[in-house]
Amino acid sequence: MKFSQRLHEKLEPIWRANHNHPFVTGMGDGSLDQESFRFYMVQDYLYLIDYAKLFALGAVKADDLETMGKFAALLNSTLNEEMELHRQYAKKFGITKDDLENANPSPITLAYSHYMLHVAQNGTLAELVAALLPCMWSYWEIGKELSEIPGAAEHELYGEWISMYSSDEFGTLAQWCIGLMDELAAGKSESEKSKLEEIFLNTTRYEYMFWDMAYNKQMWPIDA
Ligand SMILES: Cc1ncc(CN)c(N)n1
Numbered sequence: 001m002k003f004s005q006r007l008h009e010k011l012e013p014i015w016r017a018n019h020n021h022p023f024v025t026g027m028g029d030g031s032l033d034q035e036s037f038r039f040y041m042v043q044d045y046l047y048l049i050d051y052a053k054l055f056a057l058g059a060v061k062a063d064d065l066e067t068m069g070k071f072a073a074l075l076n077s078t079l080n081e082e083m084e085l086h087r088q089y090a091k092k093f094g095i096t097k098d099d100l101e102n103a104n105p106s107p108i109t110l111a112y113s114h115y116m117l118h119v120a121q122n123g124t125l126a127e128l129v130a131a132l133l134p135c136m137w138s139y140w141e142i143g144k145e146l147s148e149i150p151g152a153a154e155h156e157l158y159g160e161w162i163s164m165y166s167s168d169e170f171g172t173l174a175q176w177c178i179g180l181m182d183e184l185a186a187g188k189s190e191s192e193k194s195k196l197e198e199i200f201l202n203t204t205r206y207e208y209m210f211w212d213m214a215y216n217k218q219m220w221p222i223d224a
Contacts, residue, residue, distance in 0.1 A: 002182045003181060003182050003185035003186070003193065003196070004133075004178045004181050004182050006193075006197075007133075007181075007197060007200050010197065010201075011200070011201060011204050014201075014204050014205060014208060015138065015141075015204065017208055018138055018142065018204070018207050018208050018211065019141070019142060019145060021208065021211040021212065021215070022215055023036060023040070023211040023212070023214055023215040024142055024146070024211060026215075027146060027152075027155075027158040027161060027162065028145075028146040028149045028152050028158075028162075029149065029152075030152070030155050030157075030158065032158065034157065035217065036214055036215050036216075036217060037089075037157065037158070037214075038093050038095075039214050039217040040214035041086055041089045041090060041093070042090070042095065042100060042103045043103075043105065043106055043108075043109045043210075043213070043214060044086060044210075044214075045083060045086045045087075045090070045100050045101070045103070046101075046103060046105045046109055046113070047105075047109050047112065047113050047210070048078060048082060048083050048086070049083075049101070050113035050114075050116065050117055051078065051113065051116065051132070051135065052075055052078040052079055052083075053117060053120070054116055054117070054120045054128060054131065054132045055071045055072075055074040055075035055078060055132075056071070056075055057120045057121065057128060058071040058074075058120075058125065058128055058129070058132075059071040059072055059075070061124070061125040061128060062125060063125075067180070070176055070180075073173070074173055074177075077169075077173060081164075081169075082164070085160060085161070085164050086100070087100070088160070089160075089161075092157075104219070106213055106218060106219050106220075107213075107218075107219070107220055108206070108209050108210055108212075108213040108218065109210070109213070111206070111209075112203070112206040112209070112210060115131075115202065115203070115206065116131045116132065116203060119131040119199055120132075123199075125184060126181070126184035126185060126188065126192075126196055127195065127196060127199055129177060129180055129181050129184060130181065130196040130197075130199040130200045130203075131199050131200075131202075131203050132177065132203070133177050133178065133181055133200060133203075134200060134203045134204040134206075134207050135203065135207065136173065136174040136177045136178075137174050137177070137178060138204070138207050139165045139170070139174075140165060140166070140170055140171050140174040142165065143161075143162055143163075143164070143165025143166035143167075143170065144165075144166045144171075146162045146166065147162050147163070147166035153166070181196075
């Protein structure tokens with residue numbers, strides 16, 4: 001069995017919880033509160049600034065030019081396509097680019113992005129890929145699932161989000177990351193595979209917490 005299949009099967013219950021989170025289902029049926037989406041968009045922009053750095057670190061850790069080139073393409077696509085979607089949404093909400101970049105990160109945004117950067121900086125290339133994979137893979141699956149709901153991809157607010165993450169372009173990048181995970185895990189010892197599984201599990205859990213944080217517009221419990 002491919003390592004990615006093992007991950008998917010083992011984590012199916014959490015994976016389903018992500019798909020069934022009211023933030024996600026609310027984008028699908030259009031019932032999501034726009035203020036939660038606005039909150040998400042700002043926090044996700046901050047998250048993506050750090051997330052993009054994982055691709056740069058991936059290029060540093062890669063052993064061959066082809067893999068370096070793919071990480072460079074992922075970095076470019078995150079900075080100039082995925083984050084452009086967020087900039088366009090911000091415009092609709094009357095948020096400037098500066099306000100976006102200088103927004104305060106929520107505790108979950110900080111914890112999730114810092115955990116990924118910690119793994120990426122201190123771990124192997126396989127560990128870096130295990131950390132970023134749930135992000136690519138789960139968004140692609142969620143995008144595809146939502147795009148099958150009649151009218152969802154045409155929704156005036158959530159349609160563009162659904163179209164981006166269900167697109168063939170995003171799918172191709174996600175599939176490349178899945179394939180790289182399989183390649184890097186092949187031949188690793190069981191204890192190394194368990195470590196990869198643990199990292200994948202952690203960022204899958206953080207994905208759930210991110211939806212929940214956005215749904216509840218959750219910042220620090222005590223203000224300065
Ligand atoms: C929290 C989160 N996870 C994943 C993705 C998809 N790159 C995202 N934009 N934000």
